[in-house]
Amino acid sequence: MDLKQLSTFHRVMTHMSFTKAATELRYAQSSVTAQIKSLEATLGMELFERLGGKIRLTPVGERLVPYVERILALVDEARQSVTDETEPSGTLTIGAVESLISYRMPAILEFFYHRYPRLQLNLQSVTCGEAHDSLRRGVQDLGFLIEPENGRHGLETMVLGPVRLVAVVAPGHPLNRGSQVSMADLRRFPVLAPGIDCSYRALMESDLNANAETPVPLIEFGNIESVKQGLATGIGVSVLPEIAVASAVREAQLSVLDWEPSFEVFAQIVWRQDRKLSREMRLFIDVVTQTMGQDSESLVDTSSGAPGRTCHRGNQPQPGKRLTGSPGSPRPSA
Structure with missing residues (x-):
């Protein structure tokens, strides 16, 4: 051999x-x-x-x-x-869900491109289920996912922090009236949703259908960007990650409703349980942890209850456990 x-x-x-x-x-x-x-x-x-x-x-x-x-x-x-190499190198294959690839990874990729040019990040868009399987089989090195905080057989999980989900509509929508919105209110209008591979879709459907006389139909769009385009026309409501709608809210294309989901989802990094973390894997985890910890904005002013307003939060939820022995303390520009 x-x-x-x-x-x-x-x-x-x-x-x-x-x-x-x-x-x-x-x-x-x-x-x-x-x-x-x-x-x-x-x-x-x-x-x-x-x-x-x-x-x-x-x-x-x-x-x-x-x-x-x-x-x-x-x-x-x-x-x-x-080897005498002191600079991280090689390829890291990372499976990530759509919202993290689109709205988190650009700043992280930019940081690695300038700071560690010999380390290539190979991103693969996956569902959480696909990532779990790929990680167990060794196809991917790390998973960057959004899902409920629960363990998966054969996998190690590092919880980075909660991902805030918000209900959004076009500014002229009838629900955008400045008062608290219930799940029953959302059910009165067409509900736009990303594809079935959305990591929190099952939880959202369960919330929508709780106490409903008949199952609530969803208008399925292929991805988050197409959902936002549909919302901008005023045809319905949707529940999306706050990071995915931040720019559209700031530009007054969408409005955030005064509504809270009954469930929580978290940004997480996942890897195979029996796999020893390489220097490059630890570096990626460290950079992502710091990037997540630098968030400082919320689209909802919870102190006044006024939806759609941008304010700064002084006390951010802290990321999950840090790994010991991770290299340096790089500060990515997010």
Whole structure:
């Protein structure tokens, strides 16, 4: 067995696809197939069962996986320990939900681009469920997600802080009257929602349908930006992350209603439980933690109860636990 064969086996196992492994490794598919056959010949046993157009691990292949992961992790650790490089480098693959990619990641990407140009951040838009699966299989290094604060089997979670959800409408909407709005009020109008991959959609639907005589239909838009465009026409209401509507509210394109959801969601960083955090992973976690902690605005003045007004909050919720040993104290420009 050689490292090239083991690395190729790990990529094929991760994707359960020779084609995807070849694309990632930049090999011809025939080369990937040849390496797997050579490894199987060395072991004298098959590692994959080929069933039509799909593959799956044999019992021998499943037993080999943890050993391959330990070998590759040790090789990576040895490489880092003997190199003279002091600057973080390589590639971090991060699965993130749409709202965080669109409204959080640009400032973080800018910071890494200027401060750590040798470290490439590979962003992949995912649902929370997809991220959980990808992290367990090693396809992604970290997940940057919004979901309720609960543990997931086989994953470690670092809670960064709550993500405020707000009910928004066009400025001329009948609900934009300056008084408190109930869930029953929201149900009287078309409810615009992002796609089914929205991390908090199930919770929102549960809130809407509680005590309702019939299920509340949702007008589904593909993503948050298209929901905002629909709202601007005055056709309905929606519940979106505060960070996603901040600029539209400041520009008077949308208004925030005096309404609070009955549930909470949190920004979280997630990784596989048995995975040792690399220097680069720790750096990303540290930078994101500081960026989240620098928020200082709310679209709702809770002291006066007036919706749609921007005010500064003196006491921000503090991010979750900090990891020890994370490099430096960089301050990203958010």
